Amino acid sequence: MTTMLDRKTSWQDRLAYQWGVLKPFALVLALGLVAGPLISNYMGWQVTSGAANRENHAVAVRQQAMVCDAMARSDTPNASTLDWGARRSLAEKFAVMPGRQEAESGVAMACSEMLARP
Template identity: 60%
Template sequence: MSSTHDLKTTWQDRLAAQWTTVKPLAIMLVIGLIAGPLISNYVGWQVTRGSADRQSNASAVDQQAMICSAQAKLENGDPGALDWSARRELAEKHAVMPGRTTADSGVVNACINKLMAT
């Protein structure tokens, strides 16, 4: 009976010794799994949905403003010489993209800026 008791103690002692070796690694793993995403998001290594939407929208507006300014330059050879209201009307006319009935205000403003730069 004492030999069974000794084997159980030995098995428990070995498991306890292994756990004391593995425990710091397990704690570090848990801390890394929790802190890793928080730190990488704070540093900016993750792309959140909001930032992706903003980047996508800014890119679309820029592309549409380039189309608008190219069309406006074809209609008026020197749109930079126009006064502000005439340049705005020209931009509003050409900022309406196919399939839409009205122009996006962001596209109009970006188109005006591009026309002023010429």
């Protein structure tokens, strides 16, 4: 059985034949390159930079609040018995991290919530 490539043909005919053979693979590759990232993003397999930054900030706030909680409890052991305002001022006092002039509001709030627990 002879194929189109066996005969003496022009380069345009050979190219058209090869394109006919490779066209389904090229279309599937193009579809995968377009649909793959969309599907993986929908499935949650990708992490955007904004989500990563928010998560990193939340972890940093949580760690700083834990340090604030430990320092405040060493100063005032019965911190959970204080009213909200006193806990908040105690948290703001110990939430100031080294090298900063004032406490970050998220750290002070998280520390205050931790101080409310017995």
